[in-house]
Amino acid sequence: MTTSSIKRVGIVVKPHQHDALKTICGVVQWLGERGISLVGGAEIERERVENETGCAVEALPDEKLAANVDLMLVLGGDGTMIATARMIGDTEVPVLGVNYGGLGYLAEFRIEELYTALESILDGNYRLDTRVMLAVELMRGDEQVTRTRVLNDVVINKSALARIIEIEAYLNQQFVNSFRADGLIVSTPTGSTAYNLSAGGPVIYPSMNAVVITPICPFTLSNRPIVVPDDVAIELCLKTQQEDVALTLDGQVGFPLKAEDRVIIRKSRTTFNLVQPMNRNYFDVLRDKLRWGR
Numbered sequence: 001m002t003t004s005s006i007k008r009v010g011i012v013v014k015p016h017q018h019d020a021l022k023t024i025c026g027v028v029q030w031l032g033e034r035g036i037s038l039v040g041g042a043e044i045e046r047e048r049v050e051n052e053t054g055c056a057v058e059a060l061p062d063e064k065l066a067a068n069v070d071l072m073l074v075l076g077g078d079g080t081m082i083a084t085a086r087m088i089g090d091t092e093v094p095v096l097g098v099n100y101g102g103l104g105y106l107a108e109f110r111i112e113e114l115y116t117a118l119e120s121i122l123d124g125n126y127r128l129d130t131r132v133m134l135a136v137e138l139m140r141g142d143e144q145v146t147r148t149r150v151l152n153d154v155v156i157n158k159s160a161l162a163r164i165i166e167i168e169a170y171l172n173q174q175f176v177n178s179f180r181a182d183g184l185i186v187s188t189p190t191g192s193t194a195y196n197l198s199a200g201g202p203v204i205y206p207s208m209n210a211v212v213i214t215p216i217c218p219f220t221l222s223n224r225p226i227v228v229p230d231d232v233a234i235e236l237c238l239k240t241q242q243e244d245v246a247l248t249l250d251g252q253v254g255f256p257l258k259a260e261d262r263v264i265i266r267k268s269r270t271t272f273n274l275v276q277p278m279n280r281n282y283f284d285v286l287r288d289k290l291r292w293g294r
Contacts, residue, residue: 006122010069010093011040011057012084014076019100023075023111025055030115034122038073041065041087066091071121071275074098074107081106082250085133085151085272094128096121096275105193105285108277120278127276131190131206132230133268138247140261149268152191152250156236156263157183157216159244164219166239171232176213178239179223183216186234186265190272193289195251201225206282211265234265 009031013020028038041062050056060068066088072095074084081097081104088095097107098114109117120126136154138145158165167184169176187196189204192212197203201214202225211234214225228234238245238261245257286292 006036006070008037008039008069010065010072011038011044012065012072012074012076012080012087013040013044014080014100017076017100020075023114024057027073027114027118028055028057030118039065039069062087063089066093069093071096073118075111076100076107078104078106079252082151083252085131086149086250086253088272089149090270092271092273094121094273094275105289106190106274108274108280108285113277117275117277121275125278127278129206129274129276131272131274132188132209132211133270133272134186134188134211135266135268136249137264138255138257138261139264140258145261146255148249148253149270150191150250151188151272152194153185153187153196154263154265155183155185155195155216155248155251156238156257157246157248159246162243162245163240165243165245168237168239169213170235170237171228173233173235176226177223179215179218180220181215181218181223183245184236185212185214185216186236187212187214188230191250193286196225199225202227203286211267230267236263236265237261 031038039058039060044059072093074081074097077099098109098111099107100111133149133151135149137147164180167179185196189206189208192204196214199214199216201212204210209230210227211230212225212227215223238257241259247255247257
């Protein structure tokens with residue numbers, strides 16, 4: 001990517017991030033000096049930005065934003081990055097994540113590094129980290145209840161008052177096991193440091209072509225996490241009757257499940273392309289977030 005190839009930058013902002021207003025205005029001015037426009041999605045609060053800062057920001061519907069820009073700028077934490085990954089759909093536009101706090105697993109740039117990062121991107125001095133996403137289908141008989149993508153994980157779990165549930169798992173139509181547990185997590189390498197890690201699953205290096213299946217509090221202690229290739233088709237079937245069970249996608253979107261519902265998970269043809277700092281690596285983030293050695 002060169003300077004001449006970037007004409008429009010899309011921006012996604014964490015909801016209720018009040019400090020972002022001045023940042024947006026600064027970015028509008030900085031990009032404008034270089035002949036580049038800034039475009040926001042439906043949540044950009046365009047009128048509020050203009051009223052409070054005097055900076056004009058173009059706005060597009062969320063479903064059209066990624067297809068009409070050359071770079072996505074996300075101001076917020078990892079949750080905002082995960083929501084952006086689902087929002088951009090089939091578009092593989094590069095994404096720059098800027099965290100208002102410290103380092104994030106996905107939003108790896110600090111706010112004070114924003115303009116340095118943008119300058120590096122315009123100069124072509126950056127790395128892209130390609131992250132695997134999963135395509136997920138929820139089937140109820142012959143009816144498709146939903147189809148979407150996730151960056152982190154697919155989780156089937158019970159409510160606080162439900163009993164242990166039973167989930168049958170298949171890989172490429174081969175029966176794997178009938179898990180009796182509080183639930184089951186299917187995680188990408190990106191999501192391996194999220195719920196999967198809390199449930200005792202392994203940390204998987206982001207570029208690995210793997211998916212991990214992790215039972216949540218299994219009834220049988222020998223039911224341990226399983227790491228499988230990411231090109232397999234995973235099918236999960238809920239066998240438990242009359243319990244309050246939900247399918248949760250990236251921890252942000254949920255659907256109630258019924259007995260015999262099937263969740264079909266495959267590697268998505270679309271990847272999530274993260275702009276990475278040249279001066280940091282994945283283990284810097286792990287040491288910071290997991291407090292290794294402290």
